[in-house]
Amino acid sequence: MQNKVNKYLRSEMLPHIWCPGCGNGIVLGALTRAFGLLDCDQDNTVVVSGIGCSSRASGYLDFSTLHTTHGRALAFATGIKLARPELKVFVIMGDGDSTGIGGNHFIHAARRNIDLTAIIFNNSIYGMTGGQSSPLSPLNSKATTAPQGTLERPFDLPELARAAGATYVARGTTYHANMLTQLIKNGADHKGFSVVEAITACPISYGRRNKMGNGYDMLLWQKEHGIPVERARKLEPSEMEGKFAIGELHKSDAPEFTDIYERFIDEKQINHREAKKA
Amino acid sequence: MLETTPPRNSKNIQINKSWCKGCGICTGLCTKVLAMDGGGKAIAANPSLCTGCRLCETHCPDFAISIGVDVN
Amino acid sequence: MKDVAQLARLMQGNEAIVEGALAAGLRFFAGYPITPSTEISELLAERLPLYGGKFIQMEDEMASMAAIIGASLAGLKSLTATSGPGFSLKQENIGFASMAEVPCVVVNVQRHGPSTGMPTAPAQGDVMQARWGTHGDHAIIALCPASVQESYSLTVEAFNLSEKYRVPVILLTDEVIGHMRERVVLPQPGAMKVIDRKKPPTGLEKYYPYQPGEDGVPSVANFCENYRFHVTGLAHDESGFPTTNPEVVEKLINRLNDKIMEHVDDIVLSESWLTKDAEIIIVAYGAVSRSAKKTVKEARAAGLKVGLFRPITIWPFPEKEIAALSRQAHTIIVPEMNLGQLKLEVERVTSGRSKVIGVNKVNGELITPGEILDAIIKL
Numbered sequence: 001m002q003n004k005v006n007k008y009l010r011s012e013m014l015p016h017i018w019c020p021g022c023g024n025g026i027v028l029g030a031l032t033r034a035f036g037l038l039d040c041d042q043d044n045t046v047v048v049s050g051i052g053c054s055s056r057a058s059g060y061l062d063f064s065t066l067h068t069t070h071g072r073a074l075a076f077a078t079g080i081k082l083a084r085p086e087l088k089v090f091v092i093m094g095d096g097d098s099t100g101i102g103g104n105h106f107i108h109a110a111r112r113n114i115d116l117t118a119i120i121f122n123n124s125i126y127g128m129t130g131g132q133s134s135p136l137s138p139l140n141s142k143a144t145t146a147p148q149g150t151l152e153r154p155f156d157l158p159e160l161a162r163a164a165g166a167t168y169v170a171r172g173t174t175y176h177a178n179m180l181t182q183l184i185k186n187g188a189d190h191k192g193f194s195v196v197e198a199i200t201a202c203p204i205s206y207g208r209r210n211k212m213g214n215g216y217d218m219l220l221w222q223k224e225h226g227i228p229v230e231r232a233r234k235l236e237p238s239e240m241e242g243k244f245a246i247g248e249l250h251k252s253d254a255p256e257f258t259d260i261y262e263r264f265i266d267e268k269q270i271n272h273r274e275a276k277k278a
Numbered sequence: 279m280l281e282t283t284p285p286r287n288s289k290n291i292q293i294n295k296s297w298c299k300g301c302g303i304c305t306g307l308c309t310k311v312l313a314m315d316g317g318g319k320a321i322a323a324n325p326s327l328c329t330g331c332r333l334c335e336t337h338c339p340d341f342a343i344s345i346g347v348d349v350n
Numbered sequence: 351m352k353d354v355a356q357l358a359r360l361m362q363g364n365e366a367i368v369e370g371a372l373a374a375g376l377r378f379f380a381g382y383p384i385t386p387s388t389e390i391s392e393l394l395a396e397r398l399p400l401y402g403g404k405f406i407q408m409e410d411e412m413a414s415m416a417a418i419i420g421a422s423l424a425g426l427k428s429l430t431a432t433s434g435p436g437f438s439l440k441q442e443n444i445g446f447a448s449m450a451e452v453p454c455v456v457v458n459v460q461r462h463g464p465s466t467g468m469p470t471a472p473a474q475g476d477v478m479q480a481r482w483g484t485h486g487d488h489a490i491i492a493l494c495p496a497s498v499q500e501s502y503s504l505t506v507e508a509f510n511l512s513e514k515y516r517v518p519v520i521l522l523t524d525e526v527i528g529h530m531r532e533r534v535v536l537p538q539p540g541a542m543k544v545i546d547r548k549k550p551p552t553g554l555e556k557y558y559p560y561q562p563g564e565d566g567v568p569s570v571a572n573f574c575e576n577y578r579f580h581v582t583g584l585a586h587d588e589s590g591f592p593t594t595n596p597e598v599v600e601k602l603i604n605r606l607n608d609k610i611m612e613h614v615d616d617i618v619l620s621e622s623w624l625t626k627d628a629e630i631i632i633v634a635y636g637a638v639s640r641s642a643k644k645t646v647k648e649a650r651a652a653g654l655k656v657g658l659f660r661p662i663t664i665w666p667f668p669e670k671e672i673a674a675l676s677r678q679a680h681t682i683i684v685p686e687m688n689l690g691q692l693k694l695e696v697e698r699v700t701s702g703r704s705k706v707i708g709v710n711k712v713n714g715e716l717i718t719p720g721e722i723l724d725a726i727i728k729l
């Protein structure tokens with residue numbers, strides 16, 4: 001009964017563990033459709049994830065899948081990609097996973113420009129552990145560990161990624177699900193470190209506490225606050241206050257790490273052989 | 279234009295009740311066609327009004343709705 | 351064929367580890383610099399590419415451990431090397447490798463601690479961390495070389511055990527052995543047995559990556575080789591997917607332990623020296639065992655019946671061997687560069703049959719033969 005893209009889902013594992021109205025399933029859907037657009041080879045693709053609600057996504061995808069430790073998904077993925085550069089590697093992380101405990105791995109994967117496609121499910125909160133603040137929780141938003149509102153400024157994830165060296169940076173939302181699919185597809189087509197931030201709703205651990213309503217209300221919030229980047233660039237900062245740009249935010253070309261390494265091996269081996277001959 | 283017109287094939291709204299968690303996203307997005315049944319699961323109340331836009335399918339977090347697209 | 355003279359070299363312990371790893375088929379190394387292990391990284395940065403292998407300096411030790419697990423799942427024999435502080439940082443992912451049964455080797459060139467301690471001074475303070483450093487019940491293998499030659503051979507052994515039992519293996523060396531230079535004779539290429547992980551049969555309709563074989567070890571495929579499957583650090587069933595079913599989880603955790611503990615005869619290596627008639631046995635490992643050997647010589651010269659038992663595998667602990675010795679010796683002396691970590695195990699196994707005395711030193715200096723002899727004389 002399911003349509004074509006769902007060949008990328010392990011349907012026998014459904015229904016999934018996520019709460020009613022949780023946006024993670026929408027991101028997962030967008031991801032499977034991106035796999036469809038990419039005509040992804042399931043036998044040569046690895047999906048790696050960290051720890052968190054969102055990171056459970058790897059278990060629902062029909063690839064070689066690796067559900068790792070909190071924050072470390074990119075480091076595991078770096079090992080896989082460097083070991084077997086011919087494999088396509090996707091990395092799924094939560095906002096806390098990628099920018100809190102895994103923040104160091106995030107900036108270093110970007111610095112290396114290693115060919116991984118990172119999809120960050122940003123629900124502004126630590127969902128799995130019940131709603132503690134994350135480095136992407138908006139200032140003043142409420143969390144169990146910030147009952148009066150967070151006192152810390154959040155990262156701007158795309159800015160962080162770009163500054164650290166990522167060569168493809170995009171942001172989508174679960175409301176703009178088709179755009180999200182296209183952004184993931186483009187990120188995967190791009191050679192180098194690609195970051196796609198997916199703004200998603202955690203109605204249970206974030207929405208309720210911040211009076212944002214249910215999953216549907218939070219989708220509408222995304223619709224109202226996500227401004228296509230072409231339009232956002234024309235707006236005054238004051239007009240963008242509280243809003244965020246969506247779409248392809250940054251794209252550049254730079255040498256990719258595993259390519260560089262393969263060339264390095266070739267040159268080293270040639271030099272070694274010649275030195276031996278001489 | 280003609281090719282891009284969504285097919286009107288109301289019979290193909292399929293809802294997998296065992297996966298539906300009754301979150302209300304689809305019924306919020308498409309008040310005309312979809313509704314909640316007494317058990318808190320989505321149903322196609324007015325299938326004939328479906329335009330085949332697939333908004334419900336792409337936004338159902340539970341893979342519970344699919345709109346068949348038979349282009350014939 | 352090269353003759354022995356050609357294969358003999360003066361080499362540092364850390365260098366011998368590199369040679370051993372390459373002989374065992376190492377193709378991936380990820381690490382983060384730390385004294386006194388850094389030579390291993392530096393040498394492999396140079397050597398691995400010549401073998402078509404990959405070297406990467408990661409951003410920290412968590413990442414290094416993660417990267418070698420990823421590379422191993424992708425099919426390459428993988429290694430990381432570190433010392434105290436870095437070993438602590440690797441622990442969570444060592445647990446992941448245990449739980450997900452990913453072969454990999456971790457070298458810990460022990461240095462003084464806790465914390466930054468004395469970075470260039472030797473110690474044996476990580477004996478218990480090697481055993482229980484990661485949380486949760488799990489079995490582990492740890493090997494302790496006592497010479498440069500053994501740094502080579504035990505590295506090969508570490509890879510073999512890791513591949514055979516799909517378990518992280520710790521090569522627990524120390525600053526003395528790691529930095530010492532000695533003459534070694536590298537075996538002829540191919541002379542040492544090299545074991546590769548078993549592969550699942552192809553063409554299975556339904557593949558259970560975590561279904562154990564008769565030896566308790568599953569045939570987990572390398573990623574993207576014939577099968578698609580899920581690997582997780584969560585408790586899982588034989589399909590590899592998470593479960594909280596108490597029966598299944600009980601079985602899993604027991605199997606992770608049993609696959610090692612039921613093969614101690616295959617795994618445990620040790621050396622006994624002049625123990626046959628010994629009434630006093632010194633149990634010493636790593637650098638300290640070299641001092642202990644000298645103590646035995648001196649004690650024997652003085653007419654004392656002293657012998658040396660050297661655990662080469664410290665985890666699993668050579669229980670049977672020590673228990674047997676405790677039936678013969680009235681005293682067991684355990685010199686260690688810590689406050690008595692392996693002594694606890696000796697005490698446990700001897701169950702009071704022999705007196706167990708520790709000779710302990712935690713000032714960053716190697717225990718001398720004289721210090722061990724003093725303990726004997728004082729008896």
Ligand SMILES: Cc1ncc(C[n+]2csc(CCOP(=O)(O)OP(=O)(O)O)c2C)c(N)n1
Binds near residue numbers: 096123128
């Ligand atoms: C080393 C470690 N620290 C803490 C945790 C507990 N923990 C599990 S998930 C999580 C946060 C997840 O938040 P996020 O990454 O934003 O993902 P989400 O659950 O919101 O999808 C934490 C702190 C852990 N599993 N491991």
Ligand code: SF4
Binds near residue numbers: 023127
């Ligand atoms: S806690 Fe939040 S993120 Fe986690 S499944 Fe529930 S709604 Fe989703």
Ligand code: SF4
Binds near residue numbers: 300301
């Ligand atoms: S969006 Fe999906 S899960 Fe939610 S009510 Fe509709 S069919 Fe059910």
